[in-house]
Amino acid sequence: MSPALPPILLALSEADQPTLVFWIITALVATGPAAYYWLKIWDRFHPDPADQSKLATKEELETERVKVRQELAEVEKRIAVAHKMEIQGLENRLGTIQTGMHGIESSMREIFGELRALHRSLGKAEGILASQD
Incomplete structure (x- = not known):
């Protein structure tokens, strides 16, 4: 053994x-x-x-994908509207600036016209003073 x-x-x-x-x-x-x-x-x-019960099905993923795409479309629309309103505001401000510039331009033309008349008047006054001496 x-x-x-x-x-x-x-x-x-x-x-x-x-x-x-x-x-x-x-x-x-x-x-x-x-x-x-x-x-x-x-x-x-x-x-x-992995616990398969915690994973999403294809249908759930597709519904979430559709929701996200809809939300993105809504955000894009809001951004487009805000952008359009901002551009309109800028165009209005530009129009106001252009109107102001036209007003300044017309005022400057009037001033230059008055300066020419003043220059002519001064020339006549100098001529008169020179002839009196």
Whole structure:
């Protein structure tokens, strides 16, 4: 009949057996945390399969896509209206500026006309003063 223990363990004397037990317990204590962290690493890189019930169906995605497109169209319309109103406001301001510039131009023409008349009058007055000397 063959012994149940391996020959290397049978070769140990009774004095060596407590040392063997000590090393076995030490090995178990050392491998416990190592095995725990290896399992954590395994779980980290091999997660459970995704829960399919949380995923959206194609119909739900399509309805959301339609909603988003409608919202974008509404925003684009609001932006276009705001842009158009801003352009109209700028055109009105430009018209006011142009009207003001035309008024300034007509005032300057009147002033230049009066300056010419004043220049002619001064020339006549100089001529009269020069003839009296």
